[in-house]
Amino acid sequence: MRHKKILILIVFLCIVLSFTCDSLAQSTDLPDYIYVIPVKGIIDKGMAAFVTRAIREAEQVQAKALVIEIDTPGGEVGSAIQVSKAILNTFIPTVSFINNEATSAGVIIAISSKTLVATPGATIGAAETRPKEEKYISYWSSALRATAEKTGRNPELVAAMADADIVIEGIKEKGKILSLTTGEALELGLIDEQINNLEDIVNKIKTTQNIENVEVIKAEMNLSERIAHLVSNPYIAPVILTIGIVGIVTEILTPGFGIPGIIGLMAIGLFFGGTYMAGAAKIWVIGLFVLGLLLLLVEMFIPGFGVFGVTGILSIIASVILAFPTPEQALVSILITLVSSIVLIYLLLKYVIKAPIFERIVLSTKQAKSEGYVTAIKDESQLVGAVGKAITPLRPAGVALIGERRLDVLAEGEFIPSNSDIIVSKVEGNKIIVKLKVKESV
Numbered sequence: 185m186r187h188k189k190i191l192i193l194i195v196f197l198c199i200v201l202s203f204t205c206d207s208l209a210q211s212t213d214l215p216d217y218i219y220v221i222p223v224k225g226i227i228d229k230g231m232a233a234f235v236t237r238a239i240r241e242a243e244q245v246q247a248k249a250l251v252i253e254i255d256t257p258g259g260e261v262g263s264a265i266q267v268s269k270a271i272l273n274t275f276i277p278t279v280s281f282i283n284n285e286a287t288s289a290g291v292i293i294a295i296s297s298k299t300l301v302a303t304p305g306a307t308i309g310a311a312e313t314r315p316k317e318e319k320y321i322s323y324w325s326s327a328l329r330a331t332a333e334k335t336g337r338n339p340e341l342v343a344a345m346a347d348a349d350i351v352i353e354g355i356k357e358k359g360k361i362l363s364l365t366t367g368e369a370l371e372l373g374l375i376d377e378q379i380n381n382l383e384d385i386v387n388k389i390k391t392t393q394n395i396e397n398v399e400v401i402k403a404e405m406n407l408s409e410r411i412a413h414l415v416s417n418p419y420i421a422p423v424i425l426t427i428g429i430v431g432i433v434t435e436i437l438t439p440g441f442g443i444p445g446i447i448g449l450m451a452i453g454l455f456f457g458g459t460y461m462a463g464a465a466k467i468w469v470i471g472l473f474v475l476g477l478l479l480l481l482v483e484m485f486i487p488g489f490g491v492f493g494v495t496g497i498l499s500i501i502a503s504v505i506l507a508f509p510t511p512e513q514a515l516v517s518i519l520i521t522l523v524s525s526i527v528l529i530y531l532l533l534k535y536v537i538k539a540p541i542f543e544r545i546v547l548s549t550k551q552a553k554s555e556g557y558v559t560a561i562k563d564e565s566q567l568v569g570a571v572g573k574a575i576t577p578l579r580p581a582g583v584a585l586i587g588e589r590r591l592d593v594l595a596e597g598e599f600i601p602s603n604s605d606i607i608v609s610k611v612e613g614n615k616i617i618v619k620l621k622v623k624e625s626v
Contacts, residue, residue: 215399217247218386219276222402223267227259227289229509230405230413230458232266238403239270248398249389250276252297253382258288260416260509261313261324268331271296277393281385282306282375287363291345292331300337301379302366308374309345309363315512321347341374408461415458418513422520425504428452429525434532456507465507476500564616567608571621574604584618593618 219242221235235252242250252271258264271278271293280286280297284306291311294300302308311328313320325347329339344350344362355372356362369375379385390398405413414420431448456473459465479496501518508514572586578595584606586593596609596619605621 215397216393216395217242217245218249218251218389218398218400219247220251220253220382220400220402222253222255223290223293224253224255225413226417226419227256227264227267227293228413228416228418229260229263230409230411230416230461231259232263232270233412233461234403234405234409235267236270237406237409239274239276241403242276242401243274247276247401248393248395250274250278250297251382251385251389252278252280252293254280254282254286254290254294255284256286256288256290256293258290258311260513261289261320261327262509263416264289264292265327268292268296268327272331272334279385279389281379281382282308282366283382287311291342292328295328295331295335295337295342295374298335299377300335300375301377301385302369302375303380304366304378306366307363308369310361311345312348312361313346325350337374338372341372411454411458412461415455416509418517421455421508422517422524424451424455425517425521426524426528428455429521430528430532433525433529456503459507469503469506472499472506473503476503564611564614567616568611570608572606572608572618574600574602574606574618577602578606578618586616591616595619 219238221238221242223231223235225231239250250271271280277299278297279299279301280294282294282300282302284303286294286302286306286308287310289311291308294308311324313324325343328342328346332339332342340350340352341355341362344352344356346361348359348361350356350362351358352362364372364374366375366378370378379388386398386400390396415424428448428451431444431446431451433448435445435448452473456465456470460467460470476496476499479492479499483491483493483496504518505511505514508517567586570586572584574582574584574593575590576582578584578593578600580595580599582593582595582600582602583590584593585591586608593606593608593616596617598620600606600618600620606618607621608616609619610617
């Protein structure tokens, strides 16, 4: 019996040992990861969120190297600095690969990696701020210098790409912004090597780190980051806002509820949703926009001498401005949106809304007399010349007391406050039209 127990124990240990050895063998077969993060197009809040998230994922899988593939004309300075900090703070060896251009805000991303390489004919530089004010230039050039010092590059050379006042003998004269090709940057020691393509970088990393089983993972934006990147783009944001405004105004000016209104609401939702996901707009900014819409609705149904309407419009404008990363970008985008919206609305009113095809988009059915539709009309023509008193403000519709009857009336011309003396000027079908009674002088 005792020998059987020992035999069972030995068999059990052998089984456990075999599974352990198999697991160890499998673990040794796991590949080493090289993460490639593309920074292509405009640098904005959406791009910064994407790069930060991708670096975090690379750290979680203990990637052997991080390649930042750059092809950007620049973008928002704040977002570029956010990307730069994420690269500087990671423990993974980093390589910036300029695959065409790293200009403007892209410069600080390129110099943030430990290694900087570029394809033949690539460019780096031209990092002057917009607007060209001293406080912006000073801040930006200081950020470039600090990053260059951290990665062992010439801070004066990098700062000359942003500050026109810097003079580097034989390289840059005063009043010019420095921009370098791959060959020039290599000669000046700004970049470490000229590389033909991404495959060459991967092979060099494998050789340097003595690794064979490598899996290259190319990071991609998820849906929320794509939306944020789209809406944060300074060239696309005015287009989305214009679609929203034109759609809503078209819906207001046409009967029924059709496709223009749906498209307008979707565009406005896309704008605020995207800026929220990008981190540019806080939840209270969206709340401010909703408040503005509610105030406009209140103004339509509950007359308030324009207070609700003006406050609503100001709330909407403020929420749109606060949704942008910078006040400058907000003002430019709003100006473009207003001009383009006015032009489009004019063209819609003149040409499109009257076109037959538009009848398929909005409800335009009419109950005409010629088709047998009639309305019971009570003859109130005897009220012409009658005097009364406005019970509610007439803006222009309201309620008035004429004789001993409470009647729905319309003000002719200007709005009429409540408790004002009125006189019926004319009757058109069911419409009783009144005007302010002028007091006779004694």
